Amino acid sequence: MVQGVANWNTEQTEEWLQSYVEDWVSFYQKHTSDGKVASYIPVLQEADPDDLGISIIGKNGISIRAGDSDIPFTIQSISKVLSFIVACMERGVSYMLDRVDVEPAGEAFNSIMHLEMKQLKKPFNPLINAGAITVTSILEGRTSDERLRPMFDLLEKMLGYRPKINVDVYESERDSSMRNRAIGYYLLEIGFLESDLNITLETYFKQCSIEATVDDLARIGLILANDGVNPDTDEEIIPRQVARIAKALMLTCGMYDASGKFATYVGIPAKSGVSGGIIAAAPPRVRDEDLPFLEGCGIGVYGPALDDRGNSIAGIRLLRHIAKQWDLSIF
Numbered sequence: 018m019v020q021g022v023a024n025w026n027t028e029q030t031e032e033w034l035q036s037y038v039e040d041w042v043s044f045y046q047k048h049t050s051d052g053k054v055a056s057y058i059p060v061l062q063e064a065d066p067d068d069l070g071i072s073i074i075g076k077n078g079i080s081i082r083a084g085d086s087d088i089p090f091t092i093q094s095i096s097k098v099l100s101f102i103v104a105c106m107e108r109g110v111s112y113m114l115d116r117v118d119v120e121p122a123g124e125a126f127n128s129i130m131h132l133e134m135k136q137l138k139k140p141f142n143p144l145i146n147a148g149a150i151t152v153t154s155i156l157e158g159r160t161s162d163e164r165l166r167p168m169f170d171l172l173e174k175m176l177g178y179r180p181k182i183n184v185d186v187y188e189s190e191r192d193s194s195m196r197n198r199a200i201g202y203y204l205l206e207i208g209f210l211e212s213d214l215n216i217t218l219e220t221y222f223k224q225c226s227i228e229a230t231v232d233d234l235a236r237i238g239l240i241l242a243n244d245g246v247n248p249d250t251d252e253e254i255i256p257r258q259v260a261r262i263a264k265a266l267m268l269t270c271g272m273y274d275a276s277g278k279f280a281t282y283v284g285i286p287a288k289s290g291v292s293g294g295i296i297a298a299a300p301p302r303v304r305d306e307d308l309p310f311l312e313g314c315g316i317g318v319y320g321p322a323l324d325d326r327g328n329s330i331a332g333i334r335l336l337r338h339i340a341k342q343w344d345l346s347i348f
């Protein structure tokens with residue numbers, strides 16, 4: 018554990034922590050060879066499987082960056098957290114919780130099976146594809162761009178710029194994602210969708226193709242860690258109740274059928290995406306020891322080589338190491 022950091026909130030300590038993180042990233046970078054880049058969305062195969070980068074942002078602009086931290090990537094399933102937040106802000110929490118449950122599915126992120134076998138009254142949770150597509154069908158607006166505007170507005174507030182959609186990734190998924198179409202048709206048949214299927218899928222593929230960097234994820238993670246308030250300006254960006262539900266979902270469902278292990282070994286609300294991104298929100302914690310980021314931090318990781326659950330293989334190992342070293346677990 019990194020101990021004895023007297024008044025760690027200084028530039029000197031920032032540099033010191035940075036050198037630790039750089040060592041850890043270069044160690045775990047070798048683990049990327051244990052994973053595989055996603056190929057079911059053809060353009061995602063072009064990612065370099067060796068990449069591994071991280072950004073950690075705390076209060077007062079303290080930030081640490083290491084490895085391949087400048088590479089933009091599409092947020093994929095990380096967007097499911099944002100669409101759920103936006104839908105709750107548009108429609109209210111109880112409206113949303115009547116239409117999508119908050120229980121871990123224990124199945125692959127794109128599973129269709131449980132929808133039929135369990136005769137559900139609503140999808141298990143908003144972070145698996147069936148739940149996320151249902152949530153996207155509830156977003157307000159006639160066209161996909163209209164529906165995504167509030168999500169971009171929210172991102173702009175958090176990041177200070179308006180991210181873009183990666184059109185190549187969007188088109189690649191739109192033209193190949195038969196499974197999501199199958200999920201969509203099934204949802205339509207059982208009456209879970211609140212609006213047109215084609216516009217819903219177009220919106221869903223676009224939200225998955227929003228491009229970001231690890232810094233962006235860390236910034237969003239920090240705001241979530243701080244219950245929706247930007248800790249540097251005290252502005253409430255996401256209502257506290259919504260931010261808390263989002264974090265509960267990230268912890269219980271964010272890493273799909275590896276969520277239990279992630280909660281056990283890392284213990285931080287987090288969400289992964291198949292392009293290799295992970296967002297994590299480490300809330301403030303009370304400890305006697307002098308440890309980094311006691312006031313909480315946001316973490317963004319990028320490592321496109323995935324494990325068999327679809328989570329960044331080296332990214333998870335790196336997060337596990339950092340959480341242990343700095344005692345970041347919420348438990």
Ligand SMILES: NC(=O)CC[C@H](N)C(=O)O
Nearest residue numbers: 093094126225290291327
């Ligand atoms: N796990 C993911 O990131 C999945 C997102 C991807 N766009 C899909 O729907 O298949």
